[in-house]
Amino acid sequence: MFTLDQARAFAAVAEELHFGRAAERLHMTQPPLSRQIQKLEKSLEVQLLVRHPRGVELTAAGEAFLDECRQVLAKVDEAPRRARLIAEGHLGVVRLGYTAASAYNVLGELLARIKAEVPGVTVELHEMVSARQLEALRNGAIDIGLARPPFHLEAVESAQLRTEALVVAAPSGHPLVKRGGPVSAVELQQEKLIMHSYEQARYFRDLVVGLIDVREEMISYTASQVLTIVALVAAGHGVALVPESVAELGMGGVVTLPLEESPANLVQLHAMWLSTSTNPALERIIPLLGR
Amino acid sequence: MFTLDQARAFAAVAEELHFGRAAERLHMTQPPLSRQIQKLEKSLEVQLLVRHPRGVELTAAGEAFLDECRQVLAKVDEAPRRARLIAEGHLGVVRLGYTAASAYNVLGELLARIKAEVPGVTVELHEMVSARQLEALRNGAIDIGLARPPFHLEAVESAQLRTEALVVAAPSGHPLVKRGGPVSAVELQQEKLIMHSYEQARYFRDLVVGLIDVREEMISYTASQVLTIVALVAAGHGVALVPESVAELGMGGVVTLPLEESPANLVQLHAMWLSTSTNPALERIIPLLGR
DNA sequence: CTTACGTCATGCACGAACGGTATCAAGCTA
DNA sequence: TAGCTTGATACCGTTCGTGCATGACGTAAG
Numbered sequence: 001m002f003t004l005d006q007a008r009a010f011a012a013v014a015e016e017l018h019f020g021r022a023a024e025r026l027h028m029t030q031p032p033l034s035r036q037i038q039k040l041e042k043s044l045e046v047q048l049l050v051r052h053p054r055g056v057e058l059t060a061a062g063e064a065f066l067d068e069c070r071q072v073l074a075k076v077d078e079a080p081r082r083a084r085l086i087a088e089g090h091l092g093v094v095r096l097g098y099t100a101a102s103a104y105n106v107l108g109e110l111l112a113r114i115k116a117e118v119p120g121v122t123v124e125l126h127e128m129v130s131a132r133q134l135e136a137l138r139n140g141a142i143d144i145g146l147a148r149p150p151f152h153l154e155a156v157e158s159a160q161l162r163t164e165a166l167v168v169a170a171p172s173g174h175p176l177v178k179r180g181g182p183v184s185a186v187e188l189q190q191e192k193l194i195m196h197s198y199e200q201a202r203y204f205r206d207l208v209v210g211l212i213d214v215r216e217e218m219i220s221y222t223a224s225q226v227l228t229i230v231a232l233v234a235a236g237h238g239v240a241l242v243p244e245s246v247a248e249l250g251m252g253g254v255v256t257l258p259l260e261e262s263p264a265n266l267v268q269l270h271a272m273w274l275s276t277s278t279n280p281a282l283e284r285i286i287p288l289l290g291r
Numbered sequence: 292m293f294t295l296d297q298a299r300a301f302a303a304v305a306e307e308l309h310f311g312r313a314a315e316r317l318h319m320t321q322p323p324l325s326r327q328i329q330k331l332e333k334s335l336e337v338q339l340l341v342r343h344p345r346g347v348e349l350t351a352a353g354e355a356f357l358d359e360c361r362q363v364l365a366k367v368d369e370a371p372r373r374a375r376l377i378a379e380g381h382l383g384v385v386r387l388g389y390t391a392a393s394a395y396n397v398l399g400e401l402l403a404r405i406k407a408e409v410p411g412v413t414v415e416l417h418e419m420v421s422a423r424q425l426e427a428l429r430n431g432a433i434d435i436g437l438a439r440p441p442f443h444l445e446a447v448e449s450a451q452l453r454t455e456a457l458v459v460a461a462p463s464g465h466p467l468v469k470r471g472g473p474v475s476a477v478e479l480q481q482e483k484l485i486m487h488s489y490e491q492a493r494y495f496r497d498l499v500v501g502l503i504d505v506r507e508e509m510i511s512y513t514a515s516q517v518l519t520i521v522a523l524v525a526a527g528h529g530v531a532l533v534p535e536s537v538a539e540l541g542m543g544g545v546v547t548l549p550l551e552e553s554p555a556n557l558v559q560l561h562a563m564w565l566s567t568s569t570n571p572a573l574e575r576i577i578p579l580l581g582r
Numbered sequence: 583c584t585t586a587c588g589t590c591a592t593g594c595a596c597g598a599a600c601g602g603t604a605t606c607a608a609g610c611t612a
Numbered sequence: 613t614a615g616c617t618t619g620a621t622a623c624c625g626t627t628c629g630t631g632c633a634t635g636a637c638g639t640a641a642g
Contacts, residue, residue, distance in 0.1 A: 001368075071366060
């Protein structure tokens, strides 16, 4: 086996083809350099260079070994730099969980900001509902999640990314659309309703139930994904209450109308992460969350 | 900058996640190991692992650095082995020059034998006429050549690979072919002759001139490549004198007939190389030339 | 709460290895 | 043949890595 110093010494000699000049380049004197090369050749049991009265010449093995040395030395030079970049969060991977529906409008902007501010950080995208994000956060499968409250977990920190109102989504030809203007909760009592699933979309369901009096016979279908719900509205199966950002999706055949009873900040989207995280890249991402 | 010992030490600790066991694996005691890791972290200015009361844990930078260490160590382990193989000629490149025509029948067999005996040696093929092979040998562009004598160069060693007779190549429908049997030099006086070029195929031209009396008006065309000459014969432009191994090429439309005046060992093919060569792979090839 | 154990860090002393200076041997050049 | 240039060798001082003994700290058991 050989040492990196020997590799550097050999590379210098092989490039200068002259012990004296190589020693100068290495900031040392010629005799110890000669000894290092001898020791290297002895440990390899291979003659790397032939000494001539006028400088030295590489053997075939020496040529190949020089190549290997350069590769190793290049790697050794870069490794500390890489390690530093990773430690400072300028380089690395952040695994991000997001909910299909609500993240559509903030995710793109967030990714663009990360790309611009810390281009060395790769974001791994993992689509999952809020509950599964908490689970993934807990067992270390993701570093950060874009989800909706509540977050019942130790050491979870979060930042509110966006608030919006719930609006009424109705098919283009619907009477409420023709009439136009805000809709009241009472008016919806007459409508067929596409409802959020109790298990998979608990957050939205609770919001809807808090705003209007949902009777069992009003519900035409139940779905968990906002996109599915909007598609069912477009197909004429009823109306639904969805975040107003759904309008930005530009789904054909669906129109959104304000709901009188919904506060503007009813639906919340948070970023959440573990304060105990040891991923330095995450530290770089968190400051980019606020606006 | 760090040392290979530090890299090995870190790899052991990172894999064992325990200083004591890592030290044992490294055949050393724990205190100096701890110090080496500290020194490593200090030189990198990066914390690679976090010490817990029950063993240690890798940081993100530590994970990445472990990966780099493994790559470097693997390369460092293999480099000496490679160097040894190259020095012994079991691994390497031999640049081989060959003449297009005459090498066709020995080249394949030679390459097969090399592949079988020293599979680590790659043969680079360079097609060139004998004169250019000598030149290439002299300036180090090839290591060995398959050529025809004479070799006017210092320090050239050679081995005869094959001898053969010159034969008459004639178009299938030619009267000599219909008659069959050996042809005499006198008979050829009546024929149109495809002749070897004076500059590019001096060896063959001299042989032909030594066997038959070539008059200027007999020559229909002049060419340097045996393949070209045979093609001209096939096209009915005349007859030619070519090595008998041309028959093995199986060119359509051409028949070869013995020439009475040609000794069986008239045409010689040699392998030639510099005795001053420093290519160990060449030393492995040379013993394979005989037979 | 205290004690015992296990973990990694530190202090100290020894020895191997590295680098520097002085010098040598060999080969080419004038 | 004398002088220069090349790499190799001899000797010595210093550095650095290693092992032993011990310390600091946190956890687990009594």
